[in-house]
Every structure is written in structure tokens, then in C-alpha cells.
Amino acid sequence: MTQATTDTGTGKRLTGYAHGGGCACKIPxxxxxEVVSGLDAVPGSPNGELVIGLDTGDDAAVVRLPGSPDGLAAVATADFFTPVVDDPYDWGRIAAANALSDVYAVGGRPLVAVNLLAWPRDVLPFDLAREVLRGGLDVAALAGCHVGGGHSVDDPEPKYGMAVTGVADPARLLRNDTGRPGVPLTLTKPLGIGVLNNRHKATGEVFEHAVATMTELNADASAAALAAGAVCATDVTGFGLLGHLCKMARASGVTAVVDAAAVPYLDGARESLRAGYVSGGTRRNLDWVAPHTDFGGAGEEERLLLADAQTSGGLLIAGEIPGAPVIGELVPAGAHPLVVR
Structure with a gap:
């Protein structure tokens, strides 16, 4: 753990320009x-068949490509957020990895991305914006994904992310509505990113292991899920483990049972939570899942950690993946979509 040294030239740290941070800024x-309720696809005959759309709030849209000689489907997604760390290069890397994750979460492979940049041009120097874009470019290169320009706006609050297009085999997708009873639940990255990021924003302490976790691509996890024959998955981001798992359980018509003792956490996560570094996004997540969850004997600390708003978290896979911890299982639908034991 080190102290933040990035200078914005304004006497104010980069995270100080954001009302929140990372995926914790997502709308609850x-x-x-409620906002998207009733916004179904417009009737008609668009070019291509929508395989994954808005119905269950999945991670990306998937459209079967008519006339594709190899039968591929197109995958499309977009993701952006306010600064989650003070280092602009790391912020760019994290935001790019997070956007690419949506493609991996449905079993796809990213092909091309475009940048989405909002910047307070009269306040923050463009040298910092260049570093953000450089970070995104470097992570996209690691993913084998082209970056072809993008769009920018003058905004009082800095934001960055990407719109990503990829491809997938429509017969081998990972969806959030295909979970079945009797299948274990696997989590490929530890939780605790949210509380560590909130501590960083408040104190300037730099948690390099959290940055390493957020910049790790979910490419290998996605490939392992497909190789294991998994058909159900989602990534764990701003809604926290419980929020994303609740959406999966409801969409699949099952109950998800979480073994709280088996869930892995980043070093320092519990200590940061006990010190009070809990984001508003995490508390909103917990408020939303509470009516749908049987928490058993789990206390407030455990509940908040399980609802911790992640940024560029891992994949939550209905299936057993080598090297990743099993944190629970799917069972026939009961009184609650979620059970914590």
C-alpha cells in the first residue's frame, strides 16, 4: 500500500472530481x-435476429448475423464511469477491462472498441486525458481488440469507457437466464474492490492488488466457462455479487444459495469496511436485494461485503471452473431467489 502521488495540476486529486467512483455510480x-420497463424491441423485421436483448438485463446484446458463413453472432455493449483511482493511466486500463468484460460475460470475443470520453476541458489538462486513453488502448491491445476512435464531450465531471463490438457462437453463449438446479456457482475474482476504492478516494492510499484485480481481463475465465460446458454466467460489477446473482436467479427461475464462508475477498477489504469506507452504491444494492434474500444468521458486515459494488469484477459462473472457488449452488426455486448460509 502506497500513498497517491498523481498530480492533476489543480491541487485536487482525480477522484475528487467524481461524485462517486467506478461502477458504484450505476443507477440502482x-x-x-422501472426505467426500462415496457421498453421492448420495436415490432418489425430488423436486420438480424436478437438473441440476447433487454429482457433479463444481461451483460451485452447479441444479434445473429444473417448470411454469416461461419454462423457467428455480433455482440455489442457500452460501459463508462467516473474516476475510480487517481492515476489516469490505471483508470483507463480499469475502464477498458470493465467494458470488455461484458463481451466475455456472454461468451464472446471482442473485435473493436470506440472510446467514450467526457472531460472538463477548462479544469483538467488534456495530458491526463491522453493518459486515460493510453491506458484503455493498452488493455484493448492485450485483449486483441482494435480501438477505432470514439466520441468526446465537454463535461464538468470526467468519465471514460468504451463501446465494444465482438463476436460469439450463438450456440455457445453464456446467459443469465439459463441457470438450472443442481449446478455449483463459481466466482473468478475476489470481492472487496468497492470498499478499497472508496478508501482510496477518501484517503489517497493506493491498493496495487485491487488495481491488478480490476485490470485483469476476464478472457481466460470466459474461455474456461465455455470449455467446461457452462451456459449461464454474468459479470460482477456495480450491483455487487448479490445484485447480479439475484438477477440471474430470477431470470432462471431458481434459488441461488451462497456459502458466505467460501466467498473470497481482497486483503484489507474487511478492515476497510469496518473503518466505514462503504459506498452509497453498496448500501443501495443491499436495500434492493434485502426483500429477496434469506440472510439466515449473516450480520450487517457480511451483507455489505456480499453487496459491495464492484468495478471490473470477475465472472459469476453456473458451473465448476478449474482454479476458481465454488461459492454456492443453484437449487429449485424457494421462498426467496437468494439464500445466504
Missing amino acids: PGELE
């Missing part, structure tokens, strides 16, 4: 469901 899941 309950409010978002």
Missing part, C-alpha cells in the same frame, strides 16, 4: 428496472 437496479 430497482430504479433501472
Whole structure:
């Protein structure tokens, strides 16, 4: 753990320009469901068949390509957020990895991305914006994904992310509505990113292991899930483990049972939570899942950690993946979509 040294030239750290940080800034899941309710696809005959759309709030849209000689489907997604760390290069890397994750979460392979940049041009120097874009470019290169320009706006609050297009085999997709009873639940990255990021924003402490976790691509996890024959998955981001798992359980018509003792956490996560570094996004996540969850004997600390708003988290896979911890299982639908034991 080190102290932040990045100088914006304004006497204010980069995270100080954001009202929140990373995926913790997402609109709460309950409010978002109300906004998109009834916004079904417009009737007609668009070019291509929509395989994954808005219905269950999955990670990316998937459209079967008519006339494709190899039968591939196109995958499309977009993701952006406010600064989650003070280092602009790391912020760019994290935001790019997070956007690419949506493609991996449905079993796809990213092909091309475009940048989405909002920047307070009269406040923050463009040298910092260049570093953000450089970070995104470097992570996209690691993913074998082209970056072809993008779009920018003058905004009082800096934001960065990507719109990503990829391809997938429509017969081998990972969806959030295909979970079945009797299947274990696997998590490919530890939780605790949210509380560590909130501590970083408040104190300037740099948690290099959290940055390493957020910049790790979910490419290998996605490939392992497909190789294991998994058909159900989602990534764990702003809605927290419980929020994304609740959406999966409801969409699949099952109950998800979480073994709280088996869930892995980043070093320092519990200590940061006990010190009070809990984001508003995490508390909103917990408020949303609470009516749908049997928490058993789990106390507030455990509940908040399980609802911790992640940024560029891992994949939550219905299936057993080599090297990744099993944190629970799917069972026949019961009184609650979620059970914590």
C-alpha cells in the first residue's frame, strides 16, 4: 500500500472530481428496472435476429448475423464511469477491462472498441486525458481488440469507457437466464474492490492488488466457462455479487444459495469496511436485494461485503471452473431467489 502521488495540476486529486467512483455510480437496479420497463424491441423485421436483448438485463446484446458463413453472432455493449483511482493511466486500463468484460460475460470475443470520453476541458489538462486513453488502448491491445476512435464531450465531471463490438457462437453463449438446479456457482475474482476504492478516494492510499484485480481481463475465465460446458454466467460489477446473482436467479427461475464462508475477498477489504469506507452504491444494492434474500444468521458486515459494488469484477459462473472457488449452488426455486448460509 502506497500513498497517491498523481498530480492533476489543480491541487485536487482525480477522484475528487467524481461524485462517486467506478461502477458504484450505476443507477440502482430497482430504479433501472422501472426505467426500462415496457421498453421492448420495436415490432418489425430488423436486420438480424436478437438473441440476447433487454429482457433479463444481461451483460451485452447479441444479434445473429444473417448470411454469416461461419454462423457467428455480433455482440455489442457500452460501459463508462467516473474516476475510480487517481492515476489516469490505471483508470483507463480499469475502464477498458470493465467494458470488455461484458463481451466475455456472454461468451464472446471482442473485435473493436470506440472510446467514450467526457472531460472538463477548462479544469483538467488534456495530458491526463491522453493518459486515460493510453491506458484503455493498452488493455484493448492485450485483449486483441482494435480501438477505432470514439466520441468526446465537454463535461464538468470526467468519465471514460468504451463501446465494444465482438463476436460469439450463438450456440455457445453464456446467459443469465439459463441457470438450472443442481449446478455449483463459481466466482473468478475476489470481492472487496468497492470498499478499497472508496478508501482510496477518501484517503489517497493506493491498493496495487485491487488495481491488478480490476485490470485483469476476464478472457481466460470466459474461455474456461465455455470449455467446461457452462451456459449461464454474468459479470460482477456495480450491483455487487448479490445484485447480479439475484438477477440471474430470477431470470432462471431458481434459488441461488451462497456459502458466505467460501466467498473470497481482497486483503484489507474487511478492515476497510469496518473503518466505514462503504459506498452509497453498496448500501443501495443491499436495500434492493434485502426483500429477496434469506440472510439466515449473516450480520450487517457480511451483507455489505456480499453487496459491495464492484468495478471490473470477475465472472459469476453456473458451473465448476478449474482454479476458481465454488461459492454456492443453484437449487429449485424457494421462498426467496437468494439464500445466504
